[in-house]
Amino acid sequence: MATSIITSVGLKSLPLVAEGKVREIYEASNDTLLLVTSDRISAYDVILENGVQDKGTVLTLLTNHWLNTVLPQHVPALKHHLVSLNIPRALDLSSEQRAILRGRSMIVRKYRVFPIEAIVRGYITGSSWSEYKQKGTVHGMPQPSGLEQCQAFPGGPIYTPSTKAPVGGKDENITPDHARQIVGDKYADKIENLALAIYKAAHGYALEKGIIVADTKFEFGLDEETDEVVLIDEVLTPDSSRFWPAADYVPGRDQKSFDKQYLRDWLTGEGLKGKEGVSMTGDVQARTSAKYLEAFQRLTGESLDQALAKLEN
Known part of the structure; x- marks a missing residue:
């Protein structure tokens, strides 16, 4: 329709x-x-x-x-x-x-919204791969040597939060310890544990459907009446996640995707990365x-x- x-x-x-x-x-x-x-x-x-x-x-x-x-x-x-x-x-x-x-x-x-993005990464790609190649770390946390691009993290998915920038700003990758300073000890572990549990459940479900959830980001709020941490905003969409076709997955290279990576690649290839006032071509719109x-x-x-x-x- x-x-x-x-x-x-x-x-x-x-x-x-x-x-x-x-x-x-x-x-x-x-x-x-x-x-x-x-x-x-x-x-x-x-x-x-x-x-x-x-x-x-x-x-x-x-x-x-x-x-x-x-x-x-x-x-x-x-x-x-x-x-x-x-x-x-x-x-x-x-x-x-x-x-x-x-x-x-x-x-x-x-x-009340917690001012962080609760990112979970199951595979090393995107900004985490760029940081790892330069420093051997992801969000400032040391990682095993010899990892390949888009490889699953050997110890399982990792929690890699970021700041939540206002519109027009850029989120900043931070360590879990930094996130703890922002949200407080009372809620930091709850947010991390929930984010990891949701990711693991989603990864297993999606894999049965032929999709790898490589990474994703969540937002959480606080129910001030019950003091509970609540999942808010969009959840596990192609905007907030990297979705890869499982049948085509091969570590050591970029992956095909169901998300907006196609758009990112087009922008980069056309020299338009990060530029304002850009319109997609009809073909890019349709394929996305x-x-x-x-x-x-x-x-x-x-x-x-x-x-x-x-x-x-």
Whole structure:
């Protein structure tokens, strides 16, 4: 089902709380938010001028699949922020606005956000590979000698947090000890342990579907009433993770991917890495969209249209 590419929603009837590279967050009630995922795409911390077909819907419905179908079976103690994919009738929205928001919106509970990205890496690639080649470390932590590019870490996945930069800024890789200083001793271990548990569960599930989750990043919030750490934001999507086709995996080289690595490679090849004001060609848009849709279908076992059909109108 072809839909328009939505790069901005711009609701005027609800208070705008925040706007990120991809999402717009609105006040829905005293204790909930309307989190809308656009079709915008960023690479190397720069937002591209044009978007990717169906991207916002893929990210939203895939997040829902992880939170409500997969993770409860494997990490039963996990608490998350998602309330519903259906927009309350009480919200002051036109039928046209509701049609745009359908499938790309989540009603989520409000929590105080921990100001770090909880990154878990199962394989040495990207910035971790670059650091390792120079220093033999990953996020400042020494690693065994002789590792190959894209090799699985010998001791299993590692927790490699980063700072959470504002829009337009760049996240900074930090050590777990630095993250502990930011979030405090009371919550540091809980965040790390949850991030590792979620990654391991997701890695095992995805591998059965023919996808390697090479690395991913999570965000967590604090339920100040119960003092519980809560998983928030998007989860295990092609935007927040590296997805590799398992059948093509060979360590020692770059991997094929289902995520936006294709876009990163195009930008680098065209000399556009990190530059503002860049628009994708139609071919790059289409191929990026196809990769996102294939990842969705493999991981959920259904097409995007089938997943959308389950939502209330």
